Amino acid sequence: MSLLSEISVRTKHLILGCILILIGAEQLTAQPNFKRVCIKSNNTDIILFWDISADPCSKFQEIEVFARPNDFTAFSSIGTITNAAQNSFVHAGAAVLTEKWSYQLIYRYLCDNSEFKSDTLYIDLTQPNSSEYDSVSYDPVSNGYFLSWSPNNAVDLFGYYLWEHENTNNNNFKFDSVYQGTSYLDTHLDPFTGQHFYTLTAFDSCNNQSVISQPHAAPFIQGKSKNCGRDIDLSWTPYIGHGNTYFQIYLSIDGADYFIDTTLQGSQNTYSIRIKSGQKVEVFVRAGLDNGASSRSIPIQFQALDSFQISKNYLSAVSWVAPNTVELHGTYDNPVNFDSIYVYQQTETNQIYYWKDDINNNPYPLRVLIPSDTLTYKFAHELIDRCGRHYRSNEAYNVVLSGIETSTDNYSIEWTQPNYLDGGIDIVEIHLGDNLSKYSTWNILENNVSDSFYSKHITQENLNIRCFQILSKENNPNSYGFSETIYSNPKCFIQSPSIYFPNAISVRGINNTFRAVGLSIDSDQSTLKIYGRNGQLVHSGKLSDGWNGLDPNGNAYQTTVFIYLADVYFLTGKRAQYSGNFTVLY
Numbered sequence: 014m015s016l017l018s019e020i021s022v023r024t025k026h027l028i029l030g031c032i033l034i035l036i037g038a039e040q041l042t043a044q045p046n047f048k049r050v051c052i053k054s055n056n057t058d059i060i061l062f063w064d065i066s067a068d069p070c071s072k073f074q075e076i077e078v079f080a081r082p083n084d085f086t087a088f089s090s091i092g093t094i095t096n097a098a099q100n101s102f103v104h105a106g107a108a109v110l111t112e113k114w115s116y117q118l119i120y121r122y123l124c125d126n127s128e129f130k131s132d133t134l135y136i137d138l139t140q141p142n143s144s145e146y147d148s149v150s151y152d153p154v155s156n157g158y159f160l161s162w163s164p165n166n167a168v169d170l171f172g173y174y175l176w177e178h179e180n181t182n183n184n185n186f187k188f189d190s191v192y193q194g195t196s197y198l199d200t201h202l203d204p205f206t207g208q209h210f211y212t213l214t215a216f217d218s219c220n221n222q223s224v225i226s227q228p229h230a231a232p233f234i235q236g237k238s239k240n241c242g243r244d245i246d247l248s249w250t251p252y253i254g255h256g257n258t259y260f261q262i263y264l265s266i267d268g269a270d271y272f273i274d275t276t277l278q279g280s281q282n283t284y285s286i287r288i289k290s291g292q293k294v295e296v297f298v299r300a301g302l303d304n305g306a307s308s309r310s311i312p313i314q315f316q317a318l319d320s321f322q323i324s325k326n327y328l329s330a331v332s333w334v335a336p337n338t339v340e341l342h343g344t345y346d347n348p349v350n351f352d353s354i355y356v357y358q359q360t361e362t363n364q365i366y367y368w369k370d371d372i373n374n375n376p377y378p379l380r381v382l383i384p385s386d387t388l389t390y391k392f393a394h395e396l397i398d399r400c401g402r403h404y405r406s407n408e409a410y411n412v413v414l415s416g417i418e419t420s421t422d423n424y425s426i427e428w429t430q431p432n433y434l435d436g437g438i439d440i441v442e443i444h445l446g447d448n449l450s451k452y453s454t455w456n457i458l459e460n461n462v463s464d465s466f467y468s469k470h471i472t473q474e475n476l477n478i479r480c481f482q483i484l485s486k487e488n489n490p491n492s493y494g495f496s497e498t499i500y501s502n503p504k505c506f507i508q509s510p511s512i513y514f515p516n517a518i519s520v521r522g523i524n525n526t527f528r529a530v531g532l533s534i535d536s537d538q539s540t541l542k543i544y545g546r547n548g549q550l551v552h553s554g555k556l557s558d559g560w561n562g563l564d565p566n567g568n569a570y571q572t573t574v575f576i577y578l579a580d581v582y583f584l585t586g587k588r589a590q591y592s593g594n595f596t597v598l599y
Contacts, residue, residue, distance in 0.1 A: 048218075050137060443483060
């Protein structure tokens with residue numbers, strides 16, 4: 014090769030290298046990428062965003078920000094940025110003035126005193142196009158809903174808001190956000206409680222939201238069985254949000270794989286199936302949608318009950334709760350196997366029904382009025398299965414306490430035992446009270462009475478009223494996994510009425526309250542009035558409150574005589590009025 018040829022080749026390479034360098038420099042100093050302008054969430058400030066530009070000679074000088082409030086005004090500088098890594102700027106308070114601001118950026122470099130101007134950007138107030146769910150479908154793995162939708166075509170899409178739609182009053186409640194992806198598994202709603210509705214919005218980097226989508230809901234299936242559970246009538250609500258092109262009924266028999274029993278037109282929403290004796294079936298409906306997607310419902314189960322065996326049918330307690338009132342507790346098999354339950358009192362000649370209802374409405378605890386606390390009443394419940402067969406529970410009855418006063422403050426009491434308790438009786442307690450109307454304040458008199466005893470002789474100090482009650486506690490647990498505490502009726506002994514009023518009190522002494530004392534007094538119903546010697550009323554209230562000898566301002570009266578008038582009710586039903594004088598000593 015000649016020297017001239019070699020020089021020529023080298024020259025070509027040099028020229029080509031220079032061209033590449035120039036192209037690279039042009040790429041490094043390209044016009045800056047001004048991304049977006051948004052109104053901040055405070056609706057006051059405006060924020061600008063841009064991509065960090067390359068620094069071609071490592072001598073970045075500044076970014077100057079220009080703004081104008083409308084297209085008829087010249088740009089003016091509103092700030093200078095000397096940090097090359099900064100990619101945002103806040104125009105404070107600008108949104109309050111107008112939403113028609115537009116902005117430009119100028120990048121400047123020291124290497125060659127070059128500067129580069131950005132595009133002009135306006136505030137982004139444009140909503141993304143609306144998004145719709147492709148499908149809302151029950152998810153059998155999580156027992157939730159699987160939500161899916163197509164990607165929104167917004168250029169600066171940032172994410173999606175998921176909403177729960179309240180169909181009765183058309184309200185929407187946001188429950189989560191999705192920033193990447195187009196699907197979501199929701200488990201905060203229970204699909205088995207009814208049809209649930211969802212809506213969707215897309216939002217961009219300026220948090221502009223699309224119009225909220227129409228409500229979407231998966232089909233919801235229900236069913237009833239008849240003919241001893243062999244015939245099943247199904248009905249379902251259609252998919253809401255898209256048109257329904259078809260419905261497929263899926264069956265699983267005795268736990269086997271699902272299969273399609275039939276395909277129906279999208280206008281149908283009922284179907285009947287028949288199963289064989291003893292079979293269990295699980296069924297759900299799948300809706301084909303006019304957008305090509307599909308949605309499935311929850312599954313529901315049925316069983317043909319020809320060979321059904323009941324496992325739980327127990328009236329567990331009849332317990333006294335108030336005068337002439339007892340409370341019944343009970344338990345029974347899963348309601349899916351029954352149609353109804355009857356709760357009744359069993360008499361010698363007939364049954365008195367207290368509850369007749371669908372099995373899904375649990376009657377317990379059930380309060381029942383009885384004519385007398387001192388008589389025994391037997392109760393039972395009866396289940397009716399889908400074959401029309403009746404299953405009667407055990408009989409349970411109230412515990413009756415009775416007794417007599419053998420002599421003053423000596424009592425002989427006796428009671429029945431709740432021998433129907435499945436777990437047997439653990440302990441028996443005798444409770445004692447001194448106020449007929451306040452059984453909740455009772456104390457335990459004896460807590461280890463043998464369950465082989467049904468009576469007790471009790472000697473106590475004299476009190477206004479003496480009431481007893483028996484608590485029978487079941488061994489814990491019984492064969493159903495719990496235990497009961499049974500309360501008897503209270504038995505009260507009332508002393509012969511008597512009452513005494515003091516003739517003096519000392520406001521500064523020990524006996525500083527004018528109060529009546531005695532036996533069998535209904536102090537809460539009885540009243541007391543105090544008058545001065547000139548007839549003015551100085552006190553009025555319950556007899557049980559008494560009077561402390563002070564005026565309304567809390568000052569003691571000087572030594573003087575007062576008149577009392579008491580309207581007294583006794584626990585025996587007697588009523589009497591008492592009056593007299595007493596002295597207040599200062």
